[in-house]
Amino acid sequence: MTNTAQQNDLANAIRSLSMDAVEKANSGHPGLPMGCADIATVLFTKVMKFDPADPHWPDRDRFILSAGHGSMLLYSALYLLGYEDMTIEQIRNFRQLGSRTAGHPEFGHATGIETTTGPLGQGLANSVGFAVAEAKLAAEFGPELVDHHTWVLAGDGCLMEGISQEAISLAGHLKLNKLTVIWDNNNITIDGKVSNADSTDQIARFQAVGWNTIEIDGHDQDAVEKALLESRSSDRPTLIAAKTTIGFGAPKKAGTEKVHGSPLGTEELAGAKAALGITYPAFEIPAAILDAWRAAGKRSQNLRGEWQARLDRSDRKDEFTRRMEGRLPADLAGAMAAYKQKLAADMPKVASRKASQMALEIINKHVPETLGGSADLTGSNLTNTPETVPFQADNRTGRYMMYGIREHEMAAAMNGVALHGGLIPYGGTFMVFTDYARPAIRLSALMEQRVIYVMTHDSIGLGEDGPTHQPVEHLSALRAIPNLLVLRPADAMETAECWELALQSEKSPSILALSRQNLPALREQYSAENKSARGAYTLVGPADADAVIFASGSEVSIAVEARKQLAEKGVSARVVSVPSMELFARQSDAYKAEVIGNARARVAVEAGIEMSWSRLLGDKGRFVGMHGFGASGPIEALYDHFGITPKAVVEAVIAQV
Amino acid sequence: MTNTAQQNDLANAIRSLSMDAVEKANSGHPGLPMGCADIATVLFTKVMKFDPADPHWPDRDRFILSAGHGSMLLYSALYLLGYEDMTIEQIRNFRQLGSRTAGHPEFGHATGIETTTGPLGQGLANSVGFAVAEAKLAAEFGPELVDHHTWVLAGDGCLMEGISQEAISLAGHLKLNKLTVIWDNNNITIDGKVSNADSTDQIARFQAVGWNTIEIDGHDQDAVEKALLESRSSDRPTLIAAKTTIGFGAPKKAGTEKVHGSPLGTEELAGAKAALGITYPAFEIPAAILDAWRAAGKRSQNLRGEWQARLDRSDRKDEFTRRMEGRLPADLAGAMAAYKQKLAADMPKVASRKASQMALEIINKHVPETLGGSADLTGSNLTNTPETVPFQADNRTGRYMMYGIREHEMAAAMNGVALHGGLIPYGGTFMVFTDYARPAIRLSALMEQRVIYVMTHDSIGLGEDGPTHQPVEHLSALRAIPNLLVLRPADAMETAECWELALQSEKSPSILALSRQNLPALREQYSAENKSARGAYTLVGPADADAVIFASGSEVSIAVEARKQLAEKGVSARVVSVPSMELFARQSDAYKAEVIGNARARVAVEAGIEMSWSRLLGDKGRFVGMHGFGASGPIEALYDHFGITPKAVVEAVIAQV
Incomplete structure (x- = not known):
């Protein structure tokens, strides 16, 4: 010394x-x-x-x-x-x-x-x-x-x-x-x-x-x-x-x-x-x-002072400032609107992970500050687009992080990227592996950072990989984290909307919960308003229906099918899509009351556990979903085996009307 | 080749x-x-x-x-x-x-x-x-x-x-x-x-x-x-x-x-x-x-064959067989009964983490197969007893794992110990760090292994360490995992009961959620029946009370105090202690109906988020607890700041009666 x-x-x-x-x-x-x-x-x-x-x-x-x-x-x-x-x-x-x-x-x-x-x-x-x-x-x-x-x-x-x-x-x-x-x-x-x-x-x-x-x-x-x-x-x-x-x-x-x-x-x-x-x-x-x-x-x-002078002289000053302030490019909204109009016209039946990639193709083209990535599941998460050249030691201009099989570091690194500023990080893995990244996801929420988690294979719908890979409790467990937006879109249109919400959400991280399996298009008309921004909205059905069926993501189409079957039995039903419970919680009491309504029967369906739905279900509502761990098998067999079907929804409604 | x-x-x-x-x-x-x-x-x-x-x-x-x-x-x-x-x-x-x-x-x-x-x-x-x-x-x-x-x-x-x-x-x-x-x-x-x-x-x-x-x-x-x-x-x-x-x-x-x-x-x-x-x-x-x-x-x-012959000749055969079959020693029950009788007489005011150590002093004395441990928080988790000599390279007879700052490995190693057989692993860290261990905790549950997680500092009650160390969503997020017993005892007696339940639970892992702060003794009489085994039970108050107040762990004493204050206002209340939602869910419909009752007012209080309580609360119930992340400060200031007080419980009841 x-x-x-x-x-x-x-x-x-x-x-x-x-x-x-x-x-x-x-x-x-x-x-x-x-x-x-x-x-x-x-x-x-x-x-x-x-x-x-x-x-x-x-x-x-x-x-x-x-x-x-x-x-x-x-x-x-x-x-x-x-x-x-x-x-x-x-x-x-x-x-x-x-x-x-x-x-x-x-x-x-x-x-x-x-x-x-x-x-x-x-x-x-x-x-x-x-x-x-x-x-x-x-x-x-x-x-x-x-x-x-x-x-x-x-x-x-x-x-x-x-x-x-x-x-x-x-x-x-x-x-x-x-x-x-x-x-x-x-x-x-x-x-x-x-x-x-x-x-x-x-x-x-x-x-x-x-x-x-x-x-x-x-x-x-x-x-x-x-x-x-x-x-x-x-x-x-x-x-x-x-x-x-x-x-x-x-x-x-x-x-x-x-x-x-x-x-x-x-x-x-x-x-x-x-x-x-x-x-x-x-x-x-x-x-x-x-x-x-x-x-x-x-x-x-x-x-x-010297740096400030260089910035003031730079022809990149506006762009640099925009980036560091975290403002989105002005032309994104128009590009997304055009894309959503096309979706309304085409009504593609695609997995929401694929719909996410389709949305990213617009986003990555118009938002140069996205820094994508995956924890070694690019082909499954579909987090790549033509722009996502890997960021590597010999290519610092790359826009894609090959995080390797390191889910926790992916999340923590994204926190660091977001905190640094100038970039918007998104990264993918299987939904079940949010468990591996959970401490860092919690910090994204606590620090109010715009970090976007692209979590695919979000239920038993992933099929044969079995219970170790099938999220069951994860949607509820993630919704439990304060200031975390859990976004579970039902079709390509909602997926586009949820991506918009994730990008606009400057003070909250987002989890996009996406399906492996194909999902039918449910939104038949273009809406200039981002309906998912409400968190929950009536997708179809009259206000005075006998029953209300809440559903999210891949199960919304099950609710829609159940509605048809109920109609054949003379029971009317309203289907409420719930892409985000957190955003719904932020709505006015009047809007919430309108969406929840006073139907005689109330059912929620989601291929996960009930916990986060109990508030919506109240005393009399019934839940159709998972009650334990999943199993290995083809998707159709699993949905039948676990009773997450239009038939089960119909029965749950009938039991109440 | x-x-x-x-x-x-x-x-x-x-x-x-x-x-x-x-x-x-x-x-x-x-x-x-x-x-x-x-x-x-x-x-x-x-x-x-x-x-x-x-x-x-x-x-x-x-x-x-x-x-x-x-x-x-x-x-x-x-x-x-x-x-x-x-x-x-x-x-x-x-x-x-x-x-x-x-x-x-x-x-x-x-x-x-x-x-x-x-x-x-x-x-x-x-x-x-x-x-x-x-x-x-x-x-x-x-x-x-x-x-x-x-x-x-x-x-x-x-x-x-x-x-x-x-x-x-x-x-x-x-x-x-x-x-x-x-x-x-x-x-x-x-x-x-x-x-x-x-x-x-x-x-x-x-x-x-x-x-x-x-x-x-x-x-x-x-x-x-x-x-x-x-x-x-x-x-x-x-x-x-x-x-x-x-x-x-x-x-x-x-x-x-x-x-x-x-x-x-x-x-x-x-x-x-x-x-x-x-x-x-x-x-x-x-x-x-x-x-x-x-x-x-x-x-x-x-x-x-040779091994079997050696076992048959061994004077340790019975003990070895008992251990490998996972049966508890016969004298444990008596020792625990005597301990619980002493608790009823002494009514000690101790933190439940301390009560856990007191229970462990009985258990480790009578159950040679426990293998304790902590992820470098022994003095905080109080997972040690006189028997817990460290297991080290130079001492294979040790009964305590110094896991280091490795929560995830602690959980996964405990899975391995339990799967191997012959030992019952328990290990401690702060409750908030269940996030670090979550993938392995999930596997404990999926594999139905008797692994005991001693998770102390289970709420904002830990005080000054602040939001990174204060569990808020964790109780709900852990209750979301299928086949995991979340045990949150309210006093030393319930802590002893919960330890018994964890040891007896051969097909489920357990999380003991324990307080840093001292808790008054609430159970005034010895009960031969393990009341916590019901998951929820009426601690005090008449069946026909105006209000029912559900609470767990450190908040049960808040509910008891609220009951007193309500009585002064002429409102009668029944306090239900809920050490385990999972065990309560396994009870008969009749028992559940009895415990829930039909009081005009229904309130739940827990220093965590509401999610896992919504089912019990139903349409009209009110929740007193956390609505976001915690803060750094002395415990009393925090409970006041977040409104988790007898006063808040009283107000929630009054609003309904």
């Missing part, structure tokens, strides 16, 4: 604020901020490019605290650097309701928080998306407008989570050289030593997936600086293994799990400050130290 | 059956069985220890087809080896409804299928649990009774999934030397070449986590045999990287993705048979070849 007094002062400012905030909150994680203060000091005061005066500067470097429990490291740095919204009051209110300083960094709570972290591995996994977005936009708009780096601080927990392997193997394959991961190599997890549960040679592991690796003492600020700068000129992503002492400075608890996730306590805190030479009061950084930090925060002002 | 004609004949029998079955089903995956037929031939006819005449022989080697889409490889081998339930009719009925030969191998459909596979990576992840169970039982009962190997066949998809890293890093750390993974290294995935999406040096990757590695030509049967035998004497787990040609023998499609997941087609199939020298008709293996396979199936009969 050869740090200068100034270097130590800067780092100790982070340590001091972090210790004090955790102590005051009586809750939190002091160990990481104390252990990584030297790293953060170098990164923020010497290496990273950003400007607190314009925290959304598109060409800023991104910092991702993948080990999100160390949030005070980030909050301290943001305050010290001079981010306006990160006041000392916020630091004092760490972990209090309504503060910007939540227990884990929450995207949107304060500027400088680039992504929500806490669930381990997610930040690292996001970072791949950030780096992909940077590389693709740099190829598109040139390094004059896009040339920045993504920095990640990750802990042992991040590296033990499976998603980390998906992330680093994808990053290594894609040679994302503007990505640096600093591993807080402190040997400690919550349960004690890392060696209790893991014996991985992380350097060898990262090298096996094509990473540049550097090993340093994470408390030697000069060594940290050298490593960070070196990583910036690598032709591959870089892992910096930084040996640190968790809770650095704490006289009794440093280097142990005791300092990971609890306040130090009065005595240990005083001992730590004494050992570190911190003599100033809690939350009061001396002016000299604060000034030095604030000056460092202004380091990149000139760079930003 | 130096295979003899006999070697080729044996392997081609697998290829022939697999090609024919896929062709007849017009669906399925011929590529893997054709590519791995040489490997399977050697493994099943020369190396593995098993006896088709006693497929459940506890000391058999286990084979796990992690690349489950290649199911015809396994079905073909089981038929050829003479497993009685795998008839040629089953092979002919591949992928048909009701057959044993589902699209992917389904545990319980046929003997010799050790685990359900298909979702990639799961089999590999299960295998670690199998190997742990073997090592632990061997340490306990000696190699005379337990000494077998676990063999895994995994594809590129398995190795790309994140769970594979969790699995291999744990296996390497634990030095599970009786585990061999054969990697079907065929360079092909569904979307084309592996190199489209991955550049991992798998040998280096496995070495980085402490594995023995061997590289071979997977079509050279002598080389395969040598590698398999060599792996058996390793002091570490072994990866055999077997270079193969997917769809080996297919004249045009071999070595390409075209042979992965579709029937060959008439012409290509004929060409493949010609190239391979297969002259016999579809589904008709010549007697000489079948006889050779059947003879190989009998190889281990003597070993089994």
Whole structure:
């Protein structure tokens, strides 16, 4: 350790604020901020490019605290650097309701928080998306407008989570050289030593997936600086293994799990400050130290000014600005209208996954910012179009991510792409594998990101692959996630509408639930209004019908057929298509009452479990759907076997009228 | 390639059956069985220890087809080896409804299928649990009774999934030397070449986590045999990287993705048979070849006889048999009754996670077969007791798995442990991280395995860690999974009852949803009957009350307090505790009607979303709970902020009466 007094002062400012905030909150994680203060000091005061005066500067470097429990490291740095919204009051209110300083960094709570972290591995996994977005936009708009780096601080927990392997193997394959991961190599997890549960040679592991690796003492600020700068000129992503002492400075608890996730306590805190030479009061950084930090925060002002000048001169300025602001191209609406008119005329009988591809052919032609992809199921998800040349190490202009068999990383990378801005990510896999991606899907929703999940093979309708591949509980389980639009279109027209909704939904991710099997066209007329936007609407049948039948996706045609059979029996029925329960929930009470109506019989049919339909069904309604896992067999046999048929719907109606 | 004609004949029998079955089903995956037929031939006819005449022989080697889409490889081998339930009719009925030969191998459909596979990576992840169970039982009962190997066949998809890293890093750390993974290294995935999406040096990757590695030509049967035998004497787990040609023998499609997941087609199939020298008709293996396979199936009969003799002589026979049959010790019930009597007397106010530990102190003392564990949250989950010495490479008698920060592998390993038999696995993490483990939890349920998930910090009640750590949708999303018991006890007594239910539930996994915060004792009297077994029951209040209030877990005490406040307003209320919706659903209609009742007001309160409560609430009921994501703050502030209070329950009742 050869740090200068100034270097130590800067780092100790982070340590001091972090210790004090955790102590005051009586809750939190002091160990990481104390252990990584030297790293953060170098990164923020010497290496990273950003400007607190314009925290959304598109060409800023991104910092991702993948080990999100160390949030005070980030909050301290943001305050010290001079981010306006990160006041000392916020630091004092760490972990209090309504503060910007939540227990884990929450995207949107304060500027400088680039992504929500806490669930381990997610930040690292996001970072791949950030780096992909940077590389693709740099190829598109040139390094004059896009040339920045993504920095990640990750802990042992991040590296033990499976998603980390998906992330680093994808990053290594894609040679994302503007990505640096600093591993807080402190040997400690919550349960004690890392060696209790893991014996991985992380350097060898990262090298096996094509990473540049550097090993340093994470408390030697000069060594940290050298490593960070070196990583910036690598032709591959870089892992910096930084040996640190968790809770650095704490006289009794440093280097142990005791300092990971609890306040130090009065005595240990005083001992730590004494050992570190911190003599100033809690939350009061001396002016000299604060000034030095604030000056460092202004380091990149000139760079930003030069960048702004280049943007102002650029003939791509309008397009770049539109893209970064997330506004859709003006000509999309017209193109979609023309496409929907054609659908009304042709009434094609196609699987909704195919209809999705047909919609994408319009979208990808008119929306250059879509970045497609699939977790190795392109031919099944039909997520490709003529435009979707793969994005690869040797082709940064590609518009399609070959994510490999990495559903979780696909979702997390899409979060990173969306958070970066300038691109709209969509990606496909089988609906059942939303389970593999669920933690990242939840974060799409929590962070309010426009991420579009193209989930095909959405029921037993996929047939022979059997119960492991057949979603049963997934539609309900996904509808359970707050702020997630689950869109399950019934035919090609609704699929086009749902794609429009997903693209327009700037603050919610969308799941498109699509069939493997062909579905008849049900919408017989072109409608300028996007009917799916209502979430549920009467597809056919009179308002005063004896029965109302709710259905979604592939089962709407079953409801329509049941209606015909009921008519033959003298029972009138109204069929309500429900492409999105979430959008329906947003409608006026009057509209909802109109759609639900007061028919004597009420039935819902969906090739999944009942749970999410119970509210609509109320006391008397009956459900036709799944009551357990699926089975392997041809589709027709399965629908019969599980009793999801027009006949079953008819019987459920008859039982009530 | 130096295979003899006999070697080729044996392997081609697998290829022939697999090609024919896929062709007849017009669906399925011929590529893997054709590519791995040489490997399977050697493994099943020369190396593995098993006896088709006693497929459940506890000391058999286990084979796990992690690349489950290649199911015809396994079905073909089981038929050829003479497993009685795998008839040629089953092979002919591949992928048909009701057959044993589902699209992917389904545990319980046929003997010799050790685990359900298909979702990639799961089999590999299960295998670690199998190997742990073997090592632990061997340490306990000696190699005379337990000494077998676990063999895994995994594809590129398995190795790309994140769970594979969790699995291999744990296996390497634990030095599970009786585990061999054969990697079907065929360079092909569904979307084309592996190199489209991955550049991992798998040998280096496995070495980085402490594995023995061997590289071979997977079509050279002598080389395969040598590698398999060599792996058996390793002091570490072994990866055999077997270079193969997917769809080996297919004249045009071999070595390409075209042979992965579709029937060959008439012409290509004929060409493949010609190239391979297969002259016999579809589904008709010549007697000489079948006889050779059947003879190989009998190889281990003597070993089994000797083993049976050792068991019969052993003074541990009764205990070993009890353990393998999964019967609980006779004295558990009495010990739990005594504990519950003490609870009724003491009425402790403790968090249900603490109550879980108190119950475990009884259970682990009386049930030697529990294998505890946590994904690095032992001190939070309170999954440890005095008995839970860690299971490590140097201590195979340990009873506690330090799973590391690997929730998904924890769940999958527990599946493997349960499937192996002889042990009852339980493991803990935070409830919100059920999302990370969800694919494996689903398989616990699908395979009907007694796996016990100890999920603590089950609501916003965890406080300051904030929305990333606060389950909101999870209770509903878990209740959505068929055959999964979600048990959310309200106090220490219900926690003891729920633990009893989880242990008794031989055909369903259980989720124990437990609070971080302290909960008052609500059950004032000892009940010999396990009241939680009914799923829902009247805790307090008259049958003819004005209102019924349903609640679970930490919110039951809120309901009880609301009842008091209502009484002061002259409104009588009945509180129904709902520890398990699944168990309630199994009760008689009469019991259900009695519990639900006909009160004028109906309210449910749970610190999660409404979805799973809608059925109980019906048309008029009101819900008090969460309507979006949580927030970071102290617990009291959060319950107030989100309106989950006695006051809110009172208002919801008053609005109806």
